[in-house]
Amino acid sequence: MSNLPMEVVTMLGETIEKVVPTTIVLAVVFAVLSRFWACNPGKPWWHKRELVTDLVYWLFVPVFARVLRIGLLVLGAGVIFKIHDADELIAFYDNGHGPLAQLPLWLQALLFLVLSDFLLYWSHRGFHGGEFWKYHAVHHSSEDLEWISAARFHPVNLILGTIAADVILLMAGISPNVMIWVGPFTTFHSAFVHANLNWTLGPFRYVLATPVFHRWHHTPMEEGGNTNFAGTFPIWDLLFGTFRMPEGQLPLVYGKDEADMPGEIVGQLAFPFRH
Numbered sequence: 001m002s003n004l005p006m007e008v009v010t011m012l013g014e015t016i017e018k019v020v021p022t023t024i025v026l027a028v029v030f031a032v033l034s035r036f037w038a039c040n041p042g043k044p045w046w047h048k049r050e051l052v053t054d055l056v057y058w059l060f061v062p063v064f065a066r067v068l069r070i071g072l073l074v075l076g077a078g079v080i081f082k083i084h085d086a087d088e089l090i091a092f093y094d095n096g097h098g099p100l101a102q103l104p105l106w107l108q109a110l111l112f113l114v115l116s117d118f119l120l121y122w123s124h125r126g127f128h129g130g131e132f133w134k135y136h137a138v139h140h141s142s143e144d145l146e147w148i149s150a151a152r153f154h155p156v157n158l159i160l161g162t163i164a165a166d167v168i169l170l171m172a173g174i175s176p177n178v179m180i181w182v183g184p185f186t187t188f189h190s191a192f193v194h195a196n197l198n199w200t201l202g203p204f205r206y207v208l209a210t211p212v213f214h215r216w217h218h219t220p221m222e223e224g225g226n227t228n229f230a231g232t233f234p235i236w237d238l239l240f241g242t243f244r245m246p247e248g249q250l251p252l253v254y255g256k257d258e259a260d261m262p263g264e265i266v267g268q269l270a271f272p273f274r275h
Contacts, residue, residue, distance in 0.1 A: 015063050022187060023058060030147045030195045039198040039215060039250055040145075048144035050263045057151040057265065064155060065163055072167045080171070096175030109178040112169055113185075113232060119165040121236040124229040127157060134272040140225070141268070143255035145218050147191040154272060189232060198250060205245060206234055215251040216244050225257060 031044060048054075073093060077083040083092050095101060100108060127136035135154045142149040153161075170176055193214035200212045209232055216224035227244035230236040237243035255261075262268055 011066065012063050015066050016059065019059060019062050026147060026188070026191050030191065030197075034196045037197050037199060039196050039211060040252060043144075045144075045146040045148060045196065048142075048146050048148070050142070050144075051148070053263060053265050053268070054142070054146075054148040054152055057153070058148055060265075061151040061153060061158065065158060068159060068163050069166055069170075072163065073170060076167060076171045093170065093176055095177065096170075096173050098173035100173035101175055105175065105177060106181075108174050109181045112174050112178050112182055115169055116165040117230060117232045118236060119168065120161060121230050121240075123161050123164070124231070125242075127161070128226060128229075132160075134275050137258045137261060138268045138271060140218060141255050141258040141261035142218070145194060145196065145215060145254045147195040150190040150194040152268075154269065156272065186232075193231075200245065206238060208232065209234055212250060213245055215254070216246075218254040219251045220253060220256045223253075224251065 027045075031046075034045065045051075074089060077089055077092055081092065083089055096108070100111070103111070124136075126132055135156045138154040139152050139157065142152060189209070193209050193211055195211050197211040199210050201208060201210050204210075205213060209228075209230055213228050213234060217228040219225055224244045227242045228234070228237055229242055234243060261271060
């Protein structure tokens with residue numbers, strides 16, 4: 001137990017060490033792509049409003065998510081599977097458990113992507129109604145929607161969304177080793193769909209979420225803000241009647257439904273508790 005603080009600090013350092021080079025690569029890639037294929041031409045991403053706020057989220061969210069994910073997995077193992085010993089916990093989660101862990105790792109990764117996206121589709125829809133919206137409104141507050149906006153999430157939204165889906169599937173038996181493949185994909189794809197690009201991918205728009213698909217989701221509610229809830233696979237929107245991509249039309253305006261949202265991160269984190 002005496003080593004716990006040092007282990008936490010080490011884990012945080014490792015996470016940030018991965019985030020920084022990834023951020024630099026994404027910054028360069030999307031700067032070049034948006035120069036030639038911008039959905040909304042104008043200023044480059046580094047001139048966007050509230051850039052500092054988004055950068056803080058971009059560094060804070062991976063650290064927060066990793067700590068919470070591990071903590072909830074440990075708690076779940078203790079409550080549901082009655083495992084409390086540290087070595088037993090590591091052995092239990094190391095390569096997964098039960099029938100799902102017997103599948104090839106590539107198939108586990110595919111299952112993880114599909115099932116987590118299904119769970120997130122419904123949790124996303126839930127955050128668009130009632131008392132949950134005030135937490136999700138933080139994500140929708142970006143008026144200059146760019147790749148760096150992808151991490152702008154309130155912690156409550158993260159816990160009940162992405163982190164909950166990850167914990168459920170890992171506790172169900174899928175090996176954490178799938179994160180080696182899934183992690184880089186989800187990081188890039190999340191930045192990709194928020195990027196200022198006019199890409200629809202043609203007929204593949206129905207297979208994989210694209211920037212235009214997701215940018216419609218960030219428009220005002222009466223335009224498309226209550227459509228396109230899927231994070232990765234638009235099939236969920238097609239099946240449940242929430243798909244929207246008007247032919248020959250691009251989204252223009254974002255974040256207008258949250259005009260009273262503070263621009264700095266402290267104000268945004270406090271926003272749901274003041275409303």
